[in-house]
Amino acid sequence: MKNNTWKGKHGPLLIAEIGGNHEGDFEYALALTRLAIDSDVDYVKFQIYSGDTLVSRLESPQRNKHFKKFELSREQYIQLAELCEAKGVKFMASVWNIDYVPWIDEFSDVYKIGSGDLTAYPVLKGFAELGKPLILSTGLSTLEEVIDAVRFIQDANARYKDPDYLAVLQCTSMYPIPFSDANLAVMASFREALGLPIGYSDHTEGMQALITSYAMGAEILEFHFTDSRENKEFRDHKVSLTKDEVLEMILEIRKIQDLKGDPLKRPLEVEGDHVISFRRAVYPSADLKKGTVLTEENLTVLRPNHGIDARDFYKLIGKRLKEDVKEHQKLNWDYIE
Structure with a gap:
């Protein structure tokens, strides 16, 4: 029993x-x-x-x-x-x-x-x-x-x-x-x-x-x-x-x-690339020149989650660009001083 x-x-x-x-x-x-x-x-x-x-x-x-x-x-x-x-x-x-x-x-x-x-x-x-x-x-x-x-x-x-x-x-x-x-x-x-x-x-x-x-x-x-x-x-x-x-x-x-279901919370969206396509990354909201200081006004967050994850948005604020970037261009940390 x-x-x-x-x-x-x-x-x-x-x-x-x-x-x-x-x-x-x-x-x-x-x-x-x-x-x-x-x-x-x-x-x-x-x-x-x-x-x-x-x-x-x-x-x-x-x-x-x-x-x-x-x-x-x-x-x-x-x-x-x-x-x-x-x-x-x-x-x-x-x-x-x-x-x-x-x-x-x-x-x-x-x-x-x-x-x-x-x-x-x-x-x-x-x-x-x-x-x-x-x-x-x-x-x-x-x-x-x-x-x-x-x-x-x-x-x-x-x-x-x-x-x-x-x-x-x-x-x-x-x-x-x-x-x-x-x-x-x-x-x-x-x-x-x-x-x-x-x-x-x-x-x-x-x-x-x-x-x-x-x-x-x-x-x-x-x-x-x-x-x-x-x-x-x-x-x-x-x-x-x-x-x-x-x-x-x-x-x-x-x-x-x-x-x-299962009390363990975990991603079950296994078809396709949902985690990438549904989540956002940081993108320039306009064309930006080398040396530009990144601000909340010249950055945005968009799908898909390519490049720098949206959770790192505030880590970018105040940093400078090492090269020119275009609006909605995928960013990576190599572009950041």
Whole structure:
């Protein structure tokens, strides 16, 4: 894992979040997993929970009932993880009950902490004690709360001061959100405040926010995944990408990589003599006699860069000519006293 935790096969780490899009239907979960695998992502991600270990039956009975409807069994999650492993794609989950870790841990080299658990310090402590790389999502949160959560994780286990072990995602936890609520600029604030790898967990419609976030430095892109958004009532489908859209996004990522290029600045204009023809040299701006004192008024700079480079213009001022020269004649240092 060292030094490669957040590097994906296409550059950014791509996480296809099936989450609850299976709506408790295991056969549908299998079908979505196969599609996600075929979309060439790095991780296929689920959410592992039970209603009774997530939501109070007394305080929020309807939410408790909702999450129960979306439950899959331990054996079914293991089968999904084994399917990913068999196809050479990694499995990831937001495990919302630390007690489930022992039976899913062998398939998990990274854990995701969902936005709702950013302030659940007992949950954070449990995952920090595992010592595996963590991705922390930050919907619902202020910058101060994110900083506090990161510090809590790092205090619980100093390993998480290593950027290979902890990354932070900008996220806005509504479904869907307008572009104006994506706030991708927050990623730069996270990088400055935390010194950790940053990424983006998307709840907009389409792929524009994801592509833009990568161009702005996101190292991790998480997005909901579905087979189709048509005739779906569950909200997450609306903000999900399909297999074809993910493959299209990967092509857009490659374009951005091409545009970013190499950070080493060097001339790439190799055709013809561009460096000569586009740059200027010093030329007389009139016919000048031998002995003339060179001034800013009787010199000019013109293309091409033949003779004395324009950067030496001011070195010539005050010097005398050793021979006659014509207007626009190429100069060389032999002509100068």
